[in-house]
Amino acid sequence: MAVHAARLLTVGPPSESVDSVDAVEAVDGAEADFERRFWPLFLTAFRAAHRILRDRAAAEDVAADALVRVHLRWDRLRGDPAYCSAWVVRVATNRALDVAKRRTPAPVPRPHPAFDDAVASHVVLEAALGTLPRRQRQVVALRYLLGLSTEEVARVLDIRDGSVRSHLDRALKKLRLRLGANPGGHQR
Amino acid sequence: MITIDDPTLPLRNEADWRSEVARREGRVRRRRRAVYGGLPVAALATVVALLVAGVDAPGTGIRTTPGASEREQEEAVTEDGSTEDGGEQPTGEEPSQPAPQTEPGSSVSGHIPSLPIGAASPASPTEAPSAKVAFIRDTKLYEALTDGSAIRRVDTRAPVKSPVWSPDGNSLAFTSAGELHVLDRRTGTDRTITAAGALVNAPSWSRDGSAIAFDRSAGGAVPELWVVELATGSKRRLGNGAEPSFGPDGRIVFQCANTGGLGYRLCLTDGRGTDLGAIPGTLNLASPEWSPDGSWIAAFHYEGHLVKLRPDGSSQTFLVRDHVSRSRPSWFPDGSRLAFGATPSSRGSADGSDSQHGLRSVAADGSDIRVITGTAGDHSPTVARRGSYSAPAPS
Numbered sequence: 001m002a003v004h005a006a007r008l009l010t011v012g013p014p015s016e017s018v019d020s021v022d023a024v025e026a027v028d029g030a031e032a033d034f035e036r037r038f039w040p041l042f043l044t045a046f047r048a049a050h051r052i053l054r055d056r057a058a059a060e061d062v063a064a065d066a067l068v069r070v071h072l073r074w075d076r077l078r079g080d081p082a083y084c085s086a087w088v089v090r091v092a093t094n095r096a097l098d099v100a101k102r103r104t105p106a107p108v109p110r111p112h113p114a115f116d117d118a119v120a121s122h123v124v125l126e127a128a129l130g131t132l133p134r135r136q137r138q139v140v141a142l143r144y145l146l147g148l149s150t151e152e153v154a155r156v157l158d159i160r161d162g163s164v165r166s167h168l169d170r171a172l173k174k175l176r177l178r179l180g181a182n183p184g185g186h187q188r
Numbered sequence: 189m190i191t192i193d194d195p196t197l198p199l200r201n202e203a204d205w206r207s208e209v210a211r212r213e214g215r216v217r218r219r220r221r222a223v224y225g226g227l228p229v230a231a232l233a234t235v236v237a238l239l240v241a242g243v244d245a246p247g248t249g250i251r252t253t254p255g256a257s258e259r260e261q262e263e264a265v266t267e268d269g270s271t272e273d274g275g276e277q278p279t280g281e282e283p284s285q286p287a288p289q290t291e292p293g294s295s296v297s298g299h300i301p302s303l304p305i306g307a308a309s310p311a312s313p314t315e316a317p318s319a320k321v322a323f324i325r326d327t328k329l330y331e332a333l334t335d336g337s338a339i340r341r342v343d344t345r346a347p348v349k350s351p352v353w354s355p356d357g358n359s360l361a362f363t364s365a366g367e368l369h370v371l372d373r374r375t376g377t378d379r380t381i382t383a384a385g386a387l388v389n390a391p392s393w394s395r396d397g398s399a400i401a402f403d404r405s406a407g408g409a410v411p412e413l414w415v416v417e418l419a420t421g422s423k424r425r426l427g428n429g430a431e432p433s434f435g436p437d438g439r440i441v442f443q444c445a446n447t448g449g450l451g452y453r454l455c456l457t458d459g460r461g462t463d464l465g466a467i468p469g470t471l472n473l474a475s476p477e478w479s480p481d482g483s484w485i486a487a488f489h490y491e492g493h494l495v496k497l498r499p500d501g502s503s504q505t506f507l508v509r510d511h512v513s514r515s516r517p518s519w520f521p522d523g524s525r526l527a528f529g530a531t532p533s534s535r536g537s538a539d540g541s542d543s544q545h546g547l548r549s550v551a552a553d554g555s556d557i558r559v560i561t562g563t564a565g566d567h568s569p570t571v572a573r574r575g576s577y578s579a580p581a582p583s
Contacts, residue, residue: 042205042209044191046196047194050194056198056199060198060205064208064212065212067209068212068216071213072213082189082190085189085190147192148190152190
């Protein structure tokens with residue numbers, strides 16, 4: 001990836017400059033660092049997307065796109081692993097919410113005794129999420145679909161705890177209104 | 189560090205995804221170069237002026253529709269993968285080209301034709317045989333002719349899933365709320381075939397119309413394949429699997445779990461309880477549908493492609509790349525064409541619009557894509573092999 005381009009650029013007239021050798025090593029270090037952290041980050045993105053989409057193929061697709069974005073700005077992300085993992089969760093969540101919003105609507109059976117409660121509530125929640133404003137959608141997905149704490153949600157979205165709580169509060173009021181009025185809610 | 193409590197693993201392995209990410213990143217970089225790099229400032233100014241005017245930039249290979257220009261700008265400014273309006277997320281597509289003419293289908297290793305954006309035109313009834321097609325729009329059942337004319341809502345229960353015409357074209361099997369139903373379109377009689385208790389999915393008629401295969405899962409368990417005899421109501425379990433399709437000789441092709449449990453592929457059974465094993469080379473294929481004469485199986489590839497292959501796994505050919513929605517394709521009565529649901533690619537629509545939504549048909553060699561409907565969210569088409577269709581009275 002980027003390291004190959006960097007190496008190619010340094011091939012040609014031999015350079016004696018210590019600076020340029022250092023630069024190449026720095027790039028190599030960054031690349032090795034990315035290679036090392038690729039899979040844990042991919043799994044984080046994949047699992048975030050999977051909690052929202054419940055579809056492994058679609059979640060993989062989202063995770064791959066998220067990792068492209070991570071690599072494109074790796075120089076800014078690599079220095080802070082905690083920020084990096086929060087960032088990749090945010091990217092994957094945003095992308096997964098977009099995919100969920102426009103994917104082919106799956107008809108939702110009305111929950112009946114054999115219909116797994118967790119699946120039913122997830123499908124109904126996902127459908128209702130599409131009706132919320134973007135920030136509220138993010139907050140609900142991170143808090144309830146990904147199971148993050150409010151502090152973690154704040155870190156992922158880079159906003160204050162208080163804002164998370166007020167977005168959650170407003171979103172839940174709307175969801176209660178919507179789901180209460182239409183308990184067997186169908187998508188779209 | 190953020191940790192997500194979920195043990196689920198991806199379908200493909202780590203090495204595959206490392207190379208896939210590198211490939212996608214290469215496309216993003218090439219696109220950025222094509223848009224921003226290598227252009228003198230004057231040329232860039234010209235392109236910007238053309239963008240504003242919404243015309244093609246000659247020689248750049250970039251179709252500068254307003255939609256495309258917005259997408260390129262978004263790509264440049266988006267920092268965290270979010271879209272402010274929650275809309276389309278651009279992700280590493282090549283610069284959109286003028287809509288290509290569809291080329292005949294090619295082998296897996298060769299060029300795969302994309303769905304030509306905006307190039308498909310409503311079929312003329314005089315040019316292609318027209319059959320009746322049923323499909324789902326907004327969870328409700330509709331029917332029409334395959335040239336897109338005479339669309340009408342079928343007055344039945346909703347939500348409906350997985351409709352499929354009986355071989356005589358008189359009845360539709362479908363699932364609703366996890367139950368299997370057969371609707372007689374002449375009398376309007378709706379017969380419930382399986383009672384509530386487990387989720388039934390993907391019905392498929394035997395060629396003589398006497399039985400229906402389907403998959404059934406309860407409480408998130410592994411789906412099981414079942415066949416119900418319609419005359420007696422007796423059911424038999426064929427083993428584990430999903431999305432069955434009867435062939436003319438009574439064999440059933442279905443989606444089975446891949447060895448090791450990661451991913452899925454296509455398997456065969458004789459329909460009487462004998463497992464005929466996996467079809468080689470079918471990893472990540474799903475929603476199979478046997479052609480009328482039994483010589484081909486069409487299937488959905490999980491990356492959004494439409495594929496056909498011989499029942500022994502040979503001659504695998506991509507018919508449509510990307511833009512295919514996850515629902516079973518349906519063959520026309522003479523096997524000359526296939527109907528499928530179209531959707532914007534999971535990697536972003538090529539022109540930033542929703543023009544790829546709706547139902548399409550494609551010739552069985554991958555050429556000549558035609559519009560059946562252009563309505564977003566239409567999916568699960570089923571083309572009747574027989575039976576007449578009376579157009580709705582003009583209102």
